[in-house]
Amino acid sequence: MGVIGTVLILCLVFVAIFAPLLEPYSYQSQNIEIMNSPPSLTHLLGTDDFGRDVFSRVIRGARISFVVGVLSVLISVVIGVIVGSIAGFYGGVVDIILTTIADLTWSMPAILIALLIVAVTGAGLESVVLAIGLSYWAQYARLIRGQILSLKSAVFIEATRSLGASDFVLLFKHLIPNSLSPVIVAATIGIGNAIVLEATLGFLGMGAQPPTPSWGAMMSNGTAYLFIAPWMIIFPGLAMMITVLGFNLFGDALIDVMDIKNKDSI
Amino acid sequence: MWTYIIRRTLLLIPIFLIISVVVFSLIHMVPGDPIDSLLGPGSIASDRVELTKLYGLDKSLPVQYVVWMKNILNGDMGQSIIEKQPVLDMILYNTPFTLRLGLASLVISFVLGIFLGVISAAAKNTFIDYISMIIALLGVTVPAFWLGLILMLIFSVMLGWFPVSGSGSFQALVLPAITVGLGGAGLIARITRVSMLEMFNKDFVLLLYAKGLSKPAMIVKHIFRNALMPVITIIGLRLGWIMGGAVTIEIVFSRPGIGNMLLSALYRRDYPVVQASLLVLTMAVIIGAFIADILYAYADPRVRDLYK
Numbered sequence: 001m002g003v004i005g006t007v008l009i010l011c012l013v014f015v016a017i018f019a020p021l022l023e024p025y026s027y028q029s030q031n032i033e034i035m036n037s038p039p040s041l042t043h044l045l046g047t048d049d050f051g052r053d054v055f056s057r058v059i060r061g062a063r064i065s066f067v068v069g070v071l072s073v074l075i076s077v078v079i080g081v082i083v084g085s086i087a088g089f090y091g092g093v094v095d096i097i098l099t100t101i102a103d104l105t106w107s108m109p110a111i112l113i114a115l116l117i118v119a120v121t122g123a124g125l126e127s128v129v130l131a132i133g134l135s136y137w138a139q140y141a142r143l144i145r146g147q148i149l150s151l152k153s154a155v156f157i158e159a160t161r162s163l164g165a166s167d168f169v170l171l172f173k174h175l176i177p178n179s180l181s182p183v184i185v186a187a188t189i190g191i192g193n194a195i196v197l198e199a200t201l202g203f204l205g206m207g208a209q210p211p212t213p214s215w216g217a218m219m220s221n222g223t224a225y226l227f228i229a230p231w232m233i234i235f236p237g238l239a240m241m242i243t244v245l246g247f248n249l250f251g252d253a254l255i256d257v258m259d260i261k262n263k264d265s266i
Numbered sequence: 267m268w269t270y271i272i273r274r275t276l277l278l279i280p281i282f283l284i285i286s287v288v289v290f291s292l293i294h295m296v297p298g299d300p301i302d303s304l305l306g307p308g309s310i311a312s313d314r315v316e317l318t319k320l321y322g323l324d325k326s327l328p329v330q331y332v333v334w335m336k337n338i339l340n341g342d343m344g345q346s347i348i349e350k351q352p353v354l355d356m357i358l359y360n361t362p363f364t365l366r367l368g369l370a371s372l373v374i375s376f377v378l379g380i381f382l383g384v385i386s387a388a389a390k391n392t393f394i395d396y397i398s399m400i401i402a403l404l405g406v407t408v409p410a411f412w413l414g415l416i417l418m419l420i421f422s423v424m425l426g427w428f429p430v431s432g433s434g435s436f437q438a439l440v441l442p443a444i445t446v447g448l449g450g451a452g453l454i455a456r457i458t459r460v461s462m463l464e465m466f467n468k469d470f471v472l473l474l475y476a477k478g479l480s481k482p483a484m485i486v487k488h489i490f491r492n493a494l495m496p497v498i499t500i501i502g503l504r505l506g507w508i509m510g511g512a513v514t515i516e517i518v519f520s521r522p523g524i525g526n527m528l529l530s531a532l533y534r535r536d537y538p539v540v541q542a543s544l545l546v547l548t549m550a551v552i553i554g555a556f557i558a559d560i561l562y563a564y565a566d567p568r569v570r571d572l573y574k
Contacts, residue, residue: 119532200410204529237409237415241412248407249403
């Protein structure tokens with residue numbers, strides 16, 4: 001299973017990097033004469049409402065989805081690690097406040113948080129990345145807090161502290177690097193979730209705006225043609241499903257490889 | 267037990283206040299204002315001033331917040347700027363639709379998820395296990411709105427078994443509920459499986475085997491009951507995720523409901539409606555998690571003792 005996941009992710013990375021070389025047509029070139037035509041030998045996955053090649057657009061979309069997924073997860077991880085490690089390290093009132101905020105954020109549907117943020121910052125790819133990043137950080141905060149709590153009283157930390165290390169050195173040089181493995185696993189699976197959230201925002205008209213060939217924007221645009229040109233929705237969705245499946249399988253395999261306890265929380 | 271419940275209930279008050287402040291400030295950071303949606307292009311400035319004053323939008327934000335909060339505590343959620351209706355009426359009208367969809371999908375998630383989880387744990391590393399886990403994984407990975415559109419395409423357009431949209435009949439509920447429920451089912455199946463497999467290695471299970479209990483009896487009577495605990499916690503915590511799915515799916519199937527109301531209000535900057543429905547949704551999610559916590563403490567004496 002892990003092998004399948006790895007292969008799927010490698011394929012995605014390959015397609016994302018070499019998108020311009022793999023597209024049979026330009027993802028932008030329009031041809032009204034062949035608009036909404038079904039899959040055929042010349043246009044493998046059919047064409048959309050402007051006669052653009054769906055296959056080329058799906059390929060180009062892989063690049064966007066991959067970048068959105070990775071960047072937004074990075075934002076989530078950075079916020080989560082900072083909040084979670086401070087909460088776990090200092091404990092007391094700081095911990096209670098930060099944990100309550102994290103728990104509140106975590107129990108909220110990510111789509112609601114992201115929608116609100118996009119409403120404030122305006123639709124577009126950059127604000128979508130930011131919104132997704134701000135919607136998913138709590139999970140990482142919870143994970144890293146638990147790790148830090150259990151590591152805090154370890155002998156090597158006591159030893160470093162008695163040698164005069166500052167809080168900053170303890171946290172960033174010793175505690176956080178030793179707590180990262182469950183975060184890495186969760187982040188792998190998180191990339192898949194971020195890609196789905198991007199598409200959902202796009203579907204609700206709050207994501208990347210046309211003509212950007214993001215999978216979400218393509219499907220959002222295709223909704224109007226669901227009954228006459230369903231391939232406009234089917235194929236970007238399938239591409240996304242396979243991608244997310246890849247990240248999940250890979251993440252599941254990582255859990256076993258890295259021998260992570262506390263699997264429920266990932 | 268009672269001290270635990272009271273302490274947890276009291277904690278809801280500051281949470282409510284924090285959320286109301288966050289929701290209020292976020293909404294007012296949204297660019298554009300509802301007066302734009304009310305007045306057509308080329309409107310006169312004096313009309314604008316008058317309308318702004320009428321809806322209290324000319325006051326400072328803290329004042330607007332206090333007025334809003336005071337009204338809410340008196341059971342008045344304000345008036346929709348666009349729909350010209352009391353927000354409370356709109357919420358009361360839409361809530362049953364969302365609740366119906368939420369409950370139906372929760373039932374599907376639970377029944378299907380636990381069924382898949384139990385049979386795959388009981389038949390670990392067999393064909394049945396792989397098939398159930400692939401179904402569960404697909405449930406987690408498929409984007410809900412896409413699944414909804416595909417189901418609509420197959421079962422409404424091609425087969426004609428269910429209506430494409432609407433909310434009047436039971437048939438209209440089937441596809442949306444399956445769409446939302448599958449995601450939850452995948453999650454629950456995966457947690458149930460892991461939790462059951464952990465139980466198989468416990469000492470008490472070994473002892474029961476030694477006493478000659480058969481595997482099916484063991485699974486039904488002992489393992490399943492004990493394995494259910496983490497499942498209940500996760501469901502409580504992720505109730506909001508399932509509800510979040512409902513919000514999107516209402517749009518896909520053009521069903522009335524809180525999600526649909528919230529989005530159309532958001533597009534038109536109808537502040538009172540957005541604020542109130544967000545507050546209601548958020549509190550519903552938090553109270554859901556709260557109830558799950560209480561149930562958990564009730565079922566597990568060890569949790570209760572932590573708060574003595």
